[in-house]
Amino acid sequence: MKIVILGSGNVATHLTLALSRQHNILTVYSRNRDNAEQLANKIKTKATNSIKEIPATADIYIIAVNDDAIGTVVDDLPQLNGIVAHTAGSIPIEALNRFSNHGVFYPFQTFSKDKDIDLSNVPILIEGNNAETFQKLNDLAVSVTNKIYNVNSAQRLTLHISAVFACNFVNYFYHIAETLLKEADIPFELLLPLIDETAQKVHITSPLNAQTGPAIRNDRNTIQKHLKVLQNAGANDLADIYSKHSKEISELYRHDNPTK
Amino acid sequence: MKIVILGSGNVATHLTLALSRQHNILTVYSRNRDNAEQLANKIKTKATNSIKEIPATADIYIIAVNDDAIGTVVDDLPQLNGIVAHTAGSIPIEALNRFSNHGVFYPFQTFSKDKDIDLSNVPILIEGNNAETFQKLNDLAVSVTNKIYNVNSAQRLTLHISAVFACNFVNYFYHIAETLLKEADIPFELLLPLIDETAQKVHITSPLNAQTGPAIRNDRNTIQKHLKVLQNAGANDLADIYSKHSKEISELYRHDNPTK
Numbered sequence: 001m002k003i004v005i006l007g008s009g010n011v012a013t014h015l016t017l018a019l020s021r022q023h024n025i026l027t028v029y030s031r032n033r034d035n036a037e038q039l040a041n042k043i044k045t046k047a048t049n050s051i052k053e054i055p056a057t058a059d060i061y062i063i064a065v066n067d068d069a070i071g072t073v074v075d076d077l078p079q080l081n082g083i084v085a086h087t088a089g090s091i092p093i094e095a096l097n098r099f100s101n102h103g104v105f106y107p108f109q110t111f112s113k114d115k116d117i118d119l120s121n122v123p124i125l126i127e128g129n130n131a132e133t134f135q136k137l138n139d140l141a142v143s144v145t146n147k148i149y150n151v152n153s154a155q156r157l158t159l160h161i162s163a164v165f166a167c168n169f170v171n172y173f174y175h176i177a178e179t180l181l182k183e184a185d186i187p188f189e190l191l192l193p194l195i196d197e198t199a200q201k202v203h204i205t206s207p208l209n210a211q212t213g214p215a216i217r218n219d220r221n222t223i224q225k226h227l228k229v230l231q232n233a234g235a236n237d238l239a240d241i242y243s244k245h246s247k248e249i250s251e252l253y254r255h256d257n258p259t260k
Numbered sequence: 261m262k263i264v265i266l267g268s269g270n271v272a273t274h275l276t277l278a279l280s281r282q283h284n285i286l287t288v289y290s291r292n293r294d295n296a297e298q299l300a301n302k303i304k305t306k307a308t309n310s311i312k313e314i315p316a317t318a319d320i321y322i323i324a325v326n327d328d329a330i331g332t333v334v335d336d337l338p339q340l341n342g343i344v345a346h347t348a349g350s351i352p353i354e355a356l357n358r359f360s361n362h363g364v365f366y367p368f369q370t371f372s373k374d375k376d377i378d379l380s381n382v383p384i385l386i387e388g389n390n391a392e393t394f395q396k397l398n399d400l401a402v403s404v405t406n407k408i409y410n411v412n413s414a415q416r417l418t419l420h421i422s423a424v425f426a427c428n429f430v431n432y433f434y435h436i437a438e439t440l441l442k443e444a445d446i447p448f449e450l451l452l453p454l455i456d457e458t459a460q461k462v463h464i465t466s467p468l469n470a471q472t473g474p475a476i477r478n479d480r481n482t483i484q485k486h487l488k489v490l491q492n493a494g495a496n497d498l499a500d501i502y503s504k505h506s507k508e509i510s511e512l513y514r515h516d517n518p519t520k
Contacts, residue, residue, distance in 0.1 A: 010472070066477070066479070067474075067479060067481060067482055068479060068481060090474075090482045090485050090486065108450065108453070108454060109453060109454055109457055110454060110457055110458055110461070110470075110472045110473075111472070112461065112465070112469075112470060112472065114465070115461060115464060115465070117457065121453050122453055123450050123453060147453075149450060151446065154444070155444045155445070155446055157485070157486075157489060158440055158441065158443070158444035158446065158489065159441070159444070159446060159450065160482075160486070161440055161486045161489060161490065161502070162436075162437035162438075162440045162441050162451060163437070163451070163454055163473070164473055164474065164475075164486065164502065164506075165433045165434075165436045165437045165440070165501075165502075166433055166434055166436075166437035166451050166454060166455055166458070167454050167455070167457075167458045167472070167473065168471065168472060168473030168474075168475060168476075168509070169433050169501075169505050170430045170433055170434075170455075170458055171458055171461070171462070171467050171470055171471055171472075172467070172471065172505060172508070172509050172512075173425045173426055173429050173430055173433075174425075174426055174430075174462050174467035174470075175466075175467035175468050175471070175512075176422075176425045176426075177422035177423070177425045177426035177467075178422075178466060178467055178468070180418055180421055180422045180425070181418065181419070181422050183418070184414070184415045184418035184419070185415070186411065186415055186418065186419060188462075188466070190368065190383050190409060190419065191422060191423070191426050192462070192463060193368070193369060193381050193382055193383060193407075194368060194369055194370060194423055194426060194427050195426055195427070195430075195459050195462065196459055197369055197370055197377065197427075198370055198426070198427045198430055198431055198459070199455050199456055199458070199459040201370070201372065201375060201431070202431070202434050202448075202452070202455065203452060204375060205372070205374070205375070206435075206438060206448070207431050207432070207434035207435035207437075207438055208435050208438070209372075210370075210372060210431055210434075211428065211431050211432065211435070212270070212370045212371070212372065212427070212428060212431075213370075213423070213424055213427065213428030214327075214350075214424065214428075215424075215428060216428075217326070219326070219327060219328060221327060221328060222327055222350045222420075225350050225417070226350070226417075226420070226421045226424065229417060229418065229421060230421065237508075241425075241429075242421070242424065242425075245429050245432060246424075248432070248497075249428070249432050252432075252435075
């Protein structure tokens with residue numbers, strides 16, 4: 001298929017690299033000409049920072065810009081015969097209503113520019129405003145992954161929220177752990193087997209069943225000891241987080257498993 | 261080496277299975293006779309629920325009971341020639357002072373009874389009250405893992421706190437994500453590639469560098485949209501958590517990376 005990519009950030013970069021293997025990327029557009037060129041050069045195609053230079057002949061236009069910028073790009077694009085799809089978790093399909101064929105092509109993953117990702121294992125969530133559009137986006141998804149899901153805009157929004165908890169906040173807690181270890185002169189690598197096992201566990205059992213630690217045991221001695229260390233180190237913000245989530249976990253298991 | 265295991269919980273179980281491959285587990289002790297027998301049967305050794313029946317001839321006694329129960333076990337044990345070591349993150353080595361040779365043998369991992377773990381990749385943190393004890397505990401650790409760390413009791417306590425954030429609270433957030441997905445009729449498996457990648461990323465870059473999502477971009481539109489969904493669903497507790505940590509992440513990156 002002939003594809004135009006609009007955007008040059010993390011999602012645009014990973015999608016462009018993956019799609020270019022089996023498809024013809026006609027042009028990479030970005031407001032910032034340097035960024036457009038940098039990405040276009042990786043796959044030896046054209047770059048532009050002018051919406052007017054975008055070819056009208058593509059089968060699919062993929063809008064992979066920041067959520068805040070999608071509205072402007074949609075307004076600036078001319079009418080197009082091809083499919084226009086965005087890649088955002090929290091934007092409903094209706095945002096693209098002005099195009100006769102439109103949809104969503106949302107790769108459900110955390111992308112950083114400096115880390116390669118094998119997209120074949122990444123779920124792609126698609127939506128289309130008609131059967132033909134859905135089918136074409138499905139075909140495009142098949143060319144990069146074997147995990148394709150048909151979810152509506154409300155479900156996609158909920159998925160995005162769940163990702164904030166299971167990825168963004170999780171990574172923030174990795175950061176807190178790293179900060180604590182640095183203070184105690186302990187290398188962060190010591191945590192990696194624990195981080196990996198915590199992630200691996202929920203492949204075979206539900207998180208509710210996988211919970212360990214002082215809070216689920218309602219082990220007040222240990223919890224108090226930990227809080228004291230944080231408070232003595234002047235980390236009252238971390239003590240607050242520790243205390244709040246420990247309480248929530250203890251409550252959760254008192255209700256769910258009265259025998260524990 | 262000749263070893264006695266005191267305890268029959270998750271840590272005791274995994275350690276007993278791993279140590280029994282190269283060592284002679286003389287006895288498994290637990291307050292609860294059934295639990296002691298269940299574990300002892302797995303490696304065809306003796307079980308007891310009486311401290312008095314514990315043999316005096318072991319080289320090492322490993323106390324792997326709940327933190328709260330360590331004091332009682334220590335008080336009840338007779339004087340022993342062998343090394344007495346506990347496996348707790350938050351208990352200082354001094355808790356075992358009444359034994360002439362004592363130390364700590366702390367496997368830094370999250371253990372569940374129903375999931376096998378390859379201990380060879382698990383860091384074991386050791387401490388000993390004298391050089392000979394340290395060396396013997398080191399030899400024991402070498403027989404199960406290639407990751408051995410010499411950390412003192414204060415460092416071990418900090419490590420344990422960091423594990424609460426990077427494992428216990430992380431798993432709690434997996435649980436929140438699962439709850440949200442269930443409400444929206446989306447299978448939890450959809451999250452697994454994201455969970456795995458979030459864990460994998462911090463193997464090659466620091467969490468501070470790996471952060472993604474609306475909070476680091478200070479994307480207020482998306483954050484407000486997410487909060488509204490949670491509030492409309494009556495999940496005000498989750499909205500509070502979402503709001504609090506989003507603010508913390510936005511603040512963190514405003515301070516650390518003024519250009520982002």
